[in-house]
Amino acid sequence: MxxxxxxxxxxxxxxxxxxxxxxxxxxxxxxxxxxxxxxxxxxxxxxxxxxxxxxxxxxxxxxxxxxxxxxxQELSLKKILEFYELRLSLETYAARKLTGRMDAAFFQRLDANLALQDEAIRQDDISRYVELDREFHAMIVGGLDNEEYMEVMSRIQDKFLLVVRMTFVKNKRRLIGSIEEHRQLRQALAGQDAALSVRLVEAHIEYVKKIMF
The missing domain is CATH 1.10.10.10 (Winged helix-like DNA-binding domain superfamily/Winged helix DNA-binding domain)
Known part of the structure; x- marks a missing residue:
């Protein structure tokens, strides 16, 4: 070298x-x-x-x-809200675009990630779950096959994950709710109802806002 x-x-x-x-x-x-x-x-x-x-x-x-x-860096509530709104816009757009359009390989990757999420919950490994949560959402946005969107998503997540982790530390039962919402979103993306996918994304991200505000 x-x-x-x-x-x-x-x-x-x-x-x-x-x-x-x-x-x-x-x-x-x-x-x-x-x-x-x-x-x-x-x-x-x-x-x-x-x-x-x-x-x-x-x-x-x-x-x-x-x-x-x-x-x-300490994140102000104003900054957290800005990240929240940007992530919500990006992920609902992705959900609307991808519903009913993705191939088997895409869902195999999501399913593999969900299996690892389940394992992290069984081991009570919050840090590992947070990273898998990041990967799950990144894979969905990655389905758009748009490098600019992925760059924005990466910037958001590094900061937003600080907030996400706090929600799991405050309420470990949230881990179960989170993975169940991931599973529901995965199923919706495989269907034909784009509006349902969008509603599931909104509800999933909204939980963080409820905890922080």
């Missing part, structure tokens, strides 16, 4: 690990992240870490405060 390739790998590793800790709830809003701490945690120099932090700041997951350092 060349030195340039190695640097790229280190930057990507730093980015993924830091993001996982933030999205997974290990580092909550306002947590101070020193470069020394991250360097020791990741076992790498500060250069790839700084690159990862710059990328995370662009995503809105951390905030670089002059003369203070790096902090995990």
């Amino acid at each position: 060349s030195r340039q390739e190695g640097n790229v790998t280190l930057r990507e590793t730093a980015f993924q690990v830091i993001k996982k800790h933030i999205v997974g709830g290990d580092w909550t809003g306002g947590t101070f992240l020193s470069e020394k701490f991250l360097s020791e945690l990741l076992g790498m120099s500060k250069t790839p870490i700084r690159s990862a932090l710059d990328r995370l700041e662009m995503m809105g997951l951390v905030k670089l405060a002059p003369k203070q350092g790096v902090f995990v």
